[in-house]
Amino acid sequence: MRTLKFLLQKEFRQIFRNKALLRMMFMTPIIQLIILPQAANFTIKNINLAVVDLDRSVYSQKLINKILSSGYFKMAAFTPSYKDAYELIEKDKADIVLEIPQGFEHNLTRESSQKLSLSVNAINGVKAAVGSGYLNKIIQDYNNDIRLEWMQPSTINQIPTIEVVSSNWYNPTLSYYLFMVPGILVLLVTLIGGNMTAQNIVREKEIGTIEQINVTPVKKYHFILGKLIPFWTLGVIVFTMGLVIARIVYGIIPLGSVALLYLFLSVYLLAILGFGLLISTYSETPMQANSLTFFFVQIFNMMGGLYTPIDSMPGWAKFITEIIPISYFIDVMRMIVIKGSHFHDVLMHILIVFLMGVILNTWAILNYRKTT
Amino acid sequence: MSTITLNNITKTYNKGATLAVDDISFSVDKGELFGLIGPDGAGKTSIFRMLTTLLLPDKGTATVVGYDVVKDFQKIRGIVGYMPGRFSLYQDLSVEENLxxxxxxxxxxxxxxxDQIKDIYEQIEPFKDRRAGKLSGGMKQKLALCCALIHKPEVLFLDEPTTGVDVVSRKEFWEMLKRLKEQGITIMVSTSYMDEATLCNRIGLILGGKILALDTPAKIVESYPEKLFAIKSSNMHQLLKDLRINDTLLNCYAAGEYIHLSFKNSSGENESLLTKYLQEKGQTDLVFKETVASVEDCFIRLLGNPDGNSN
Structure with a gap:
């Protein structure tokens, strides 16, 4: 126990003396949590719209006004022909072309039906899909408006209509921050926990102090605990900072139990530190450890379910998300913070991540023995 | 009673492709200052790492204070001090914190x-709050030695402790080793500086993973078989060139301000014939004399002739 105490004392002393490491550890979460969610926002705004109004009537003007007043669209240009508008798309000046055919008002009032044409620049898939979705919704609305206008009060009840009213459970205003901030926090804890542990041990390898320790009677488990405990503590501190930032900057208050969040965090850090430890046993220099971590963090980033829903991934990708610990934490974070899930809801997650922690740490320790 | 013994120790790297230590056997007595002398890549560090239980030998057995390096590695770790060739203490901790x-x-x-480290520690005590990484080379070595001594080890392993250290600090360092030896600590030290060899009780000349000679420095020097001569002239560069094409010589090489050489056969006419030859070549201010072999001469001779035969 005395040895462990001194190993820990040494470790903390080194951490607090490493100004660059401290800065990175505490500034990164603050900056990333404040900047990243604001920038990486899925709410599509400023869709450039080119309008080809061949009708130039009151109705077409009304429609255009309605579209622009929604706030999502920016008028890129009024063009006299579709050809000119298409050129704008080619130059990337317009994202969507709305073509209002000649006789739009005439046909609408006389024949009660009319067609509009939308051409969408699908190079940016998300913008295209969301943009044309918005536009369709607005046009539908517009359609309803004019129908109401024309209908005789007596006939209102004669046409049955189904109106869909959706209510968003757990996130009623569909706040993007509520969805993203907890996820980004998980990514940060993962990055800091995994990378710092790997870097630290590999550094000892590089400067040779690990050999110096190896010739002493210090036990392997002392050494490993001496590494895991400090970084576990740092992980908890960073996570706490993240929660505070989420509360102050975004007003996100976990709906569920904060204690449950920390319980999961404790187990999760065990797995992630084991992961860092494992990387350190396979690398000789900090550079190698960095490359390895970078490779895995990319996978965590794209496949953890942070940006894209796991359910819409292909089967093999779903399998990968099932074997990386980060997807469980992102899930649990959202369940507890947004939905207010209880212990028995996340029990399975806890057990799986705990098992991962046991596997990663055992693997790392076995491999560490083999190499010395 | 031998403190360190090696029996047919062999170590290879890269799955047997690189032979680092080739079937080496020797022993070091209690309280002895033993030097492993050899160039870089001779296998010195591999021997040190096996004896300090950091590396497993492929073949053979070795013991330190009676403990087997493979089976009783935990016991050995408690009673030896090891100072690796590279400074490997925590550079971001202070002198005192490291210790x-x-x-x-x-x-x-x-x-x-x-009391064990007093003599050495007093020299670095004024800097005890300084980070180890900010110490000078000589100070670092002293600190490393302190750290290796702090648990009163019975055996001290020092792997190239004076490499990259200035002449004065090297001298001081060997003075310290002498005092430690007087306290009864068995010391095994490796170096590539030949002049340090004479400061050891016994030395082993090692090359290519093999021990070429193992004895006291005096006996190794005595065993130099041929007469050794030293020669110099006003044009040393040309002199060495002229000597190299002379076929009566066994070897010749620059050694300080002189060129050392020895003859293939021990005929008494050798000297006068060579002087004549060099004068014909236009060499002036010739100084030609017999000299005593040093450890370096022995080593160079063994390098050229690893079998030890004179021809």
Whole structure:
């Protein structure tokens, strides 16, 4: 126990003396949590719209006004022909072309039906899909408006209509921050926990102090605990900072139990530190450890379910998300913070991540023995 | 009673492709200052790492204070001090913190064993709050030695402790080793500086993973078989060129301000014939005399002729 105490004392002393490491550890979460969610926002705004109004009537003007007043669209240009508008798309000046055919008002009032044409620049898939979705919704609305206008009060009840009213459970205003901030926090804890542990041990390898320790009677488990405990503590501190930032900057208050969040965090850090430890046993220099971590963090980033829903991934990708610990934490974070899930809801997650922690740490320790 | 013994120790790297230590056997007595002398890549560090239980030998057995390096590695770790060739203490911890840390991991304290390190520690004490990484080369070595000594080891392994250290610090360092030896600590040291060899009780000349010679420095020097001569002239560069094409010579090489050489046969006419030859070549201010072989001469001879035969 005395040895462990001194190993820990040494470790903390080194951490607090490493100004660059401290800065990175505490500034990164603050900056990333404040900047990243604001920038990486899925709410599509400023869709450039080119309008080809061949009708130039009151109705077409009304429609255009309605579209622009929604706030999502920016008028890129009024063009006299579709050809000119298409050129704008080619130059990337317009994202969507709305073509209002000649006789739009005439046909609408006389024949009660009319067609509009939308051409969408699908190079940016998300913008295209969301943009044309918005536009369709607005046009539908517009359609309803004019129908109401024309209908005789007596006939209102004669046409049955189904109106869909959706209510968003757990996130009623569909706040993007509520969805993203907890996820980004998980990514940060993962990055800091995994990378710092790997870097630290590999550094000892590089400067040779690990050999110096190896010739002493210090036990392997002392050494490993001496590494895991400090970084576990740092992980908890960073996570706490993240929660505070989420509360102050975004007003996100976990709906569920904060204690449950920390319980999961404790187990999760065990797995992630084991992961860092494992990387350190396979690398000789900090550079190698960095490359390895970078490779895995990319996978965590794209496949953890942070940006894209796991359910819409292909089967093999779903399998990968099932074997990386980060997807469980992102899930649990959202369940507890947004939905207010209880212990028995996340029990399975806890057990799986705990098992991962046991596997990663055992693997790392076995491999560490083999190499010395 | 031998403190360190090696029996047919062999170590290879890269799955047998690189032979680092080739079937080496020798022993070091208690209280002895033993030097392993050899160039870089001779296998010195591999031997050190096997004896300090950091590396497993492929073949053979070795013991330190009677403990087997493979089976009783935990026991050995408690009673040996190891100072690797590269400075490997925590550079971001201060002198005192490093020392305190290593004392603690060995289950002791600075206070308890202060007398062991007093002589050396006093020299670096003025800098005890300085980070180890900011010390000068000589100071680093002293600190590393303190850290290796803090638990009163019975055996001290020093792997190239004076490489990259200035002449004065090297001298001081060997003075310290001498004092430690007087305290009864068995010391095994490696170096590539030949002049340090004479400061050891016994030395082993090692090359290519093999021990070429093993004896006291005096006996190794005595065993130099041929007469050794030293020669110099006003044009040393040309002199060496002229000597190299002379076929009566066994070898010739620059050694300080002289060129050392020896003849293939021990005929008495050798000297006068060579002088005549060199004068014909236009060499002036010739100084030609017999000299005593040094450890370096022995080593160079063994390098050229690893079998030890004179021809």
């Amino acid at each position: 305190n840390f290593f004392a603690t991991v060995f289950g002791t304290s600075i206070k308890e064993n202060y």
